[in-house]
Amino acid sequence: MTAFRFRALGGAALPLALASLALSAPAQAQDAGTIQIKAMGTAVLPDGKITRVITDNIGLPALSQTRATDSVVPTVAVEYFPSPNFSIETICCITPHDVRGTGGLNGAQLIENAIILPATVTAKLHMDLGGGFKPYVGAGPTHFFIFSEGVGATAATLGATDVNLSDDLGFALQAGFDVPLNDGGLGLSVDAKRYFVDTTATFRAGNAVALQSRHKLDPWVISAGVTFSF
Template sequence: MKKLLVAGAALAALLAASPATAGDPSGKVQVKLLGTAVLPDGKITSVDTDIVGLPAGTQTAASDNYVPTLAIEYFFNDSFSLETICCMTQHDVDAYSGFAPGTELVSNAKLIPATLTAKYHLPLGPVKPYVGAGVTYFWWVDVDPGAATIPLGVTRTDLSDEFGFVLQGGADIALGDSGFGLTLDAKKYFVDTTASWYANDTLAIQTKHKLDPWVLSAGIAYRF
């Protein structure tokens, strides 16, 4: 987490040092306002603790979510940039194998996916495709026990904060010379979490999950 925060602070310092100018399609700073679909996987990869006797083959799925996203990008030159995003997304986790449909195990799990990516752009006129890669830190800020677990005596549910990796691809489309443009972006995250369910202070179930969400965005951009 500390390294990611340092990188984010360095990017913020670069942005602060950039002179304020009118819109410019070749400017140093680009701000994007996006609509984003967060499409997680959420499947169990291992069961480490189980004192309640989960059905054999128990599996889970995390719900999709749709959120606004703010992205800030600094260009070192026409080809290379760093980008960070700001958003919070919320998910439920249901069991779908060995349980009745809609058996909720985790409720209203709120996530901040702190992300920093390095991007390579192909300057092909007004349409500029790019690819990127970077790091993420999944920070769970609030997690509630699912409705199906409370009658079983579950009093607390935790999801572990974890580092992961990100691959990215997309395109920026300039709209004239005003600095405004359209943007399309796809990210594939590779990150796990450990889920723990407690009955008072007793660890009842602990499972490892592969989240690996697709994060698909589209919106408007302003470069200056």
């Protein structure tokens, strides 16, 4: 699984670079009816910890906890502007994750290659600060579709033969900015979302439920890439 690491820029290099880019970029208003396509690289950084144990027929060790692994994937977003400062956006991506044990389950391989499709729609308010620099905030509903999950090696040795992570509704908050790079519709976008969504993990041994627990996913989703408006 690909790991994701942040690297801080020293001193004031990042703020100065962004300010310089914003001041030098051509002004580009988003007229009503504009469509913007974004091609981005995205880091998905979930939580995955247990919030409630519903059924425990295996005897979990004391202080058992879990975490979900990070993932870095390409994403595409489509955005429509009904007015210059308001837009509706949806994204398309799938992200693979494993679930590992921590605490009393430290090092346990519990779930392999769970694929999440985060169907999300956000309403966004854009603020034109001049010079083409347009920060925005947004919010909207999400539905996590989770599939392809497999039983991890440790869970299998404990007798688990099947595992399921439930699909669930949630909510997303969003903030970021767009900067035009030329007058032909090309631009730069940086975006951050925080999702609030849970899932229920059910491990079965044959037809019997061996373990069922509720988990907080709540991923941070950080994206950057290019945009094209028309």
